[in-house]
Amino acid sequence: MSGAPLDPELLALLLPEWEAAAERLAAATEEREQRRALDTLRGMAGGAGIESLQSALRAFDPLPEPFDAASAAAALAAHARTVVAAGHDLPFEPAEPAGAAPPDRAPIRTLVVDDSAMMRRLVRESLSSDPVFAVVAEAADGREALARMAEEEPDLILLDIEMPVLDGLGVLREWALRGTGAVVVVSSAAVPGGEVATEARRLGASAVVGKPSGAFSPDLGERQGEAIRRAARRAAGLPPKSRVEGP
Known part of the structure; x- marks a missing residue:
């Protein structure tokens, strides 16, 4: 296969x-x-x-x-x-239906990449309301992100675009060649339908989610946090979170 x-x-x-x-x-x-x-x-x-x-x-x-x-x-x-x-075919493993996740499911090992420590914290807190995700590492720039990917082999990467050393598109180009897991871009630079978002999707990003206006805006957890969780579940091959799983 x-x-x-x-x-x-x-x-x-x-x-x-x-x-x-x-x-x-x-x-x-x-x-x-x-x-x-x-x-x-x-x-x-x-x-x-x-x-x-x-x-x-x-x-x-x-x-x-x-x-x-x-x-x-x-x-x-x-x-x-x-x-x-x-880059090659793999055996098909169907996702489980909504509400059927067993209690012993291995958590989705997640890497959060953003040059803002506050944004990393907000993204981490947004994921914390969904127990299927476990943040196993963080990175403050693209080069560090690639190192964490190699070390941790995460199932999911939440990736900013505008970062020092190596930007998010540079990370995606490297990831497309040798990376593991799925990528969700979380960035104010990647406007849905815009050039950056289109390039991120072309390089293999599963989804593009915008940041709130201003990196320290508290509405991340209220509005964008939900969008991030939905995109993260889709990227991980999980169904939308149902009411029986939690609020």
Whole structure:
């Protein structure tokens, strides 16, 4: 399954379109819409030659009863990000349905990268309300981030863009070659749809989340904190947090 390397340029182009199709699947409430989204994903998986995704999609033909479109979309998007990060195919491991996380689940080992100590603390506190995440390391610049990645091999990296020594895009370029885990960009420089955000997604970032206005704004925990937690769960291949899991 993990044979020859896949075309990195093709993978980089595939990921945004794959995630958009997965989002359409997650939002689909009618069987016709679900089938259309799945057909789109099948075409992309076949065109990219990703056998694991083709095999996973065959499990939805015919659609099982019941069919959880949101959980299927989350699993397919997470696996695509993992394959793109690895540069070669990998066995498909479906995500668990919402509310089914066992108490002995290994925590999502997370690296927080930002040149502001206050922002690192705010991001860490935002994640602390979701017990699936465990911050195992922090870094204040891009070069230190790469060193922490090599040492800790985190499952998830929350990455700023504007940093000294090596910026976030530089980190992503290095990570795309040899890094592990998934990356969520948390930065005021990466405006959704803007040039920096587009480049971050092209390099393999799972999501781009804006910082609040001003690095020391307390609204991170109230508004942006929730956006960060949602993006982090998606990047880690987890379903959205349900009410039965906590507030």
